[in-house]
Amino acid sequence: MGFLDIIGPVMIGPSSSHTAGAARLGKLARACWGDDPVGEVVLFLRGSFAFTSKGHGTDKALVAGLLGMEPDDEGIRTALATAAERGFPFRFEREDVDGAHPNSVRFLFSGRDGRTMEIVGASVGGGAVELQEIDGFSLKVSGDLPTLVTFHRDVHGVVAAVAALLADRKINIASMTLHRKARGGLASLVAEMEMEGNPDHALPGDVAKVHPAIVRVVPLYGRGGPS
Amino acid sequence: MRSMTDIAEQCRLSGRSFSEQALFMESEETGSSPDILRKGMLSRLKDMEFSVREAVSKEWRGLIVPAEASLLEQYAALGCALSGPYVLSAARIAMAVSTYNAAMGRIVAAPTAGSCGILPGMLFACREQFGTEDDLLLSGLFAAAAVGEVTAARATLAGASGGCQAECGSAAAMGAAALVTIRGGSADAVSSAVALTFKSILGLVCDPVGGLVECPCVKRNAMLVSLGTLGADMALAGVKSLIPADEVIDAMGQIGRALPGTLRETGLGGLAVTPTGKALAEGTGM
Numbered sequence: 024m025g026f027l028d029i030i031g032p033v034m035i036g037p038s039s040s041h042t043a044g045a046a047r048l049g050k051l052a053r054a055c056w057g058d059d060p061v062g063e064v065v066l067f068l069r070g071s072f073a074f075t076s077k078g079h080g081t082d083k084a085l086v087a088g089l090l091g092m093e094p095d096d097e098g099i100r101t102a103l104a105t106a107a108e109r110g111f112p113f114r115f116e117r118e119d120v121d122g123a124h125p126n127s128v129r130f131l132f133s134g135r136d137g138r139t140m141e142i143v144g145a146s147v148g149g150g151a152v153e154l155q156e157i158d159g160f161s162l163k164v165s166g167d168l169p170t171l172v173t174f175h176r177d178v179h180g181v182v183a184a185v186a187a188l189l190a191d192r193k194i195n196i197a198s199m200t201l202h203r204k205a206r207g208g209l210a211s212l213v214a215e216m217e218m219e220g221n222p223d224h225a226l227p228g229d230v231a232k233v234h235p236a237i238v239r240v241v242p243l244y245g246r247g248g249p250s
Numbered sequence: 251m252r253s254m255t256d257i258a259e260q261c262r263l264s265g266r267s268f269s270e271q272a273l274f275m276e277s278e279e280t281g282s283s284p285d286i287l288r289k290g291m292l293s294r295l296k297d298m299e300f301s302v303r304e305a306v307s308k309e310w311r312g313l314i315v316p317a318e319a320s321l322l323e324q325y326a327a328l329g330c331a332l333s334g335p336y337v338l339s340a341a342r343i344a345m346a347v348s349t350y351n352a353a354m355g356r357i358v359a360a361p362t363a364g365s366c367g368i369l370p371g372m373l374f375a376c377r378e379q380f381g382t383e384d385d386l387l388l389s390g391l392f393a394a395a396a397v398g399e400v401t402a403a404r405a406t407l408a409g410a411s412g413g414c415q416a417e418c419g420s421a422a423a424m425g426a427a428a429l430v431t432i433r434g435g436s437a438d439a440v441s442s443a444v445a446l447t448f449k450s451i452l453g454l455v456c457d458p459v460g461g462l463v464e465c466p467c468v469k470r471n472a473m474l475v476s477l478g479t480l481g482a483d484m485a486l487a488g489v490k491s492l493i494p495a496d497e498v499i500d501a502m503g504q505i506g507r508a509l510p511g512t513l514r515e516t517g518l519g520g521l522a523v524t525p526t527g528k529a530l531a532e533g534t535g536m
Contacts, residue, residue, distance in 0.1 A: 026276050027290050029398035029407075030360045030369075030391060033297045036351030037312070037463040039363045040410075075461045075517075078313055078534060080354050100354050148408050149362070 032150055033095040040126055041072070041079035044146030046099060049088020051154055051166045052130045052142045054243045062133045063112040064089060070125035072146075073117040085128065086113055094150060124155070157241065160211055162202045168215040169222055170243040176236040177203045177210035184234040185212060192226065194218050251275055251399045254441045254495040261437040268427075268437040269389040272396035291391055294358055295384065298370045301357045302343055305350035312352030312464040313534045319346035322472075336379045337479055341472040343378075344371030348471040352464045361398045361407040361420055364456075364463045367471035368421035369394060369428065372478060376432055390428030397427045397444050404496065405503025409456035409515040412506025418470050419451035419502065422478035429482035438490075445491030447481035448498045453505055455513035457520025460531030466521055 034043040066085055068076055076082050080099065087102035090111060098105060106113055118129065124145035132140045143156035154164040157172065164170055175181050182201065189196055195217040203210035227242040251257065251272070261271045277284045309317035322342035325331060331338050348367035351357045357366040373390060376382035398407065401420050406412040426443035435443070451474070459465040491498065512519030521527050 024399055024402045025280055026287060026392070026395035026399065027294065029395045029402065030291065030294045031358060033294070033356065033358050034363065035354055036357050036363050036366070037354065039359050042354070043359070043363070071461065078460060078462045083354075095356055097356055148410060150359070 028149075034150065035080070035084070035095060035097065035099045038079045039150040040146045040148050041075060041081045042084045042099070043094035043150040044126070044148075044152050045072070045079075045081045045084035045128075046088040046092060046094040046096075047150065047166065048128065048144045048146055048152045048154075049085040049130075050091060050093070051088070051152060051164070051243060052132075052144060053089045053091065054166075055142050055154070055157060055172075055241055056132045056140055057241075059134050059136075059138070061089075061111060062135045063114065064133075065114050065116060065131040067116045067118040067129040067131070069118055069120055069123045069127045069129070072126050072128055076115075082115060086111075089113065089130075124153075127155070129156075154243075157211075160202070160204070160209065162211050162213055163200065164213055164243060165215075166243055168197050169218055171212075171214045171216065171227065171230060172241040172243065173212045173214075173230060173237050174239040174241075175210055175212065175234065176238070177205075177207050178236045181210070181234050181236055182212060185214065185230055185237075188230060188233045189214065189216065192223065194223075194226075251279065251396055252403045254397070254400055254444060254499075257396060257400075258437040258441055267389070267431070268396070268440045269392040269431050271437070273392050276396070276399075288388070291395070292384075292388060294360075295373075295388055295391055297356075298358045298360070299374065301347055301350065301355065301366075302370050302374050304355060305346040306343070310346075310350045310353040310355065312349060312468070313462060314459065314530050315349055315352055315464045315468045317349060319343075319349060333476060336375055337476050339378050340371040340375035340475040340479065342371075343374050344368050344475045345468055345472040347371065348468040352462070352468060360394070361402070361424070362409070362417045364409060364414075364458075364467050365417040365421035365471060367468070368418060368475055368478070369425050371471070371475045372425035372429060376429070382432055386432050390432045393427040393431040393440060394424035397424045397440075400496070401499050401502075404499045406506055411514065412503065413454060413509050413514055414456040414470065415448075415451050415454040415502055416506055417456065418467075418474045419448060419454055421471075422451060422474040423447040423481070425475065425478040426481040426485070429479065430485055433482070433486055435482075435486050439485040441495040442490050443478075443481045443485035445493060445495040445498045446484055446489065447478050448495070448502055449491060449493065450477055450481075452498075452502055455509060455520050456515040457513055457522045458515065458517055459522050459527040460534055461515075461517035461522070462531075462534070465527070465530065
């Protein structure tokens, strides 16, 4: 933890895990979905999120994040009304999932074109968050740094190809983790990056083309990302 | 930064004050220049100041806590208070900011949202009562941050892991370090203030009514301001802690781990399960 994490973050109260973390989670989920218009988002609240949501403004903070707001945005207080004004449809449900993180939520996005995406994330304390699943695929993304998530067939050469492309762009890889469902099956690579200046919005498309086994790339650029 | 003893030792070698040394070490550890760190912390101080201004501008209230901070102002004006003007002013600001947090106000978590009133109370009461300038408040904030970083490394700052001693307790110890720094005390005095404050908060549980950051949080913010202030005064007077600060912090972490889950921010024990606590929680309709 650095000094500005100790004296900080600056946030809308009352709770770092239930309010600030919820806003970050909403924003990260929205970054996963991307810029496409949203048909509807259903938020399935789990554990403590389901039971103390109103008292902590968790519902407002999650929706604020989906609208692109940061945890210190005063607009969090009125986010539910703002979403209605902007024609951003959302709905809350509760669900009881054995073994789920106590402060977690499942987002179910559907687009106007019929595309859907399912994201599970947790607020793990002090405003820190963790994406745990994208479309049923388990992984771990904190969103602290600009991150690329690839989905690819588990064959040789994908990591090397992605790493070489990032090296070519002079992007330092802070961490890289691999997840796979089965040998030769669907796999995922999560790369946290350190980039100078603004995020390179052409990068995800270029990574998608760097190896034929890569089927999809999800960019998560946090603060610099789409809103 | 993992040790108060280490920081104090480095101060002796370098001739720097506690807060200067903390800034120097943070810069070494993070690779950020002292200038960048100073700018970042100044912006935190401004955000804190803004939260104080907003918090006292209106009678904010939470779901269950009423607006009561102004009662302390009216009482202080009578001039017959038992606590001195500084403690009353700091407690009033702490309560106001903590209530503002419950009302979804924009605050600086220092170190957490649940304890967000304590440092602003202790710092901005200095300005109000003694006319302390911003650069000195900033030095105080650096000292507080160093204490927080050592506590995070050795124990925890999260109520869910260590109870309220880890949140409001840490904030009070951080505030005590800030006050000693503002008054020009030595690095050893900073350590003593931290140790003395933490020692009197060991074992404090986190038992929020309805799981909300309101009761007892808001008034604990105000109460613990006085503890940290006396910790600073005792250290400035030359009183030392027999157990060094690092060991006290270790004990805080160990006690936190030993606390049952019902007393670590779950709302399942302590004040939360008293008849009145339960009735208050039910009244919110959650």
